[in-house]
Amino acid sequence: MPRICYVEKSFNDEHLSKHGRSSWELDALDPATLDALIQAQIDQWRDDSLWAADTTVMEQQRSLLTAVSEQWDDVAAFVGESE
DSSP: OOOEEEOOTTSOHHHHHHHOSEEEOGGGSOHHHHHHHHHHHHHHHOOHHHHHHHHHHHHHHHHHHHHHHHTHHHHHHHHHHHO
16 A cells, blocks of 8 residues: 655645645555556446457557558559559
């Protein structure tokens, strides 16, 4: 669990009203713990079916871009000819 970072005089009233009288020292967490905390928050809001569908589309687009890059000279010549 993160350690509490207590308020110092340098905190202004606006910060205190927005965030309260304490904050957490997240940099004191090891990377795996910080990653798990972040991932847990993402997972509770992410729609896994939409995520999967978007991932599929992204992978298809990546494959298309890879194919285009592998034939770039032909693509450039084709586009240049159509102008």
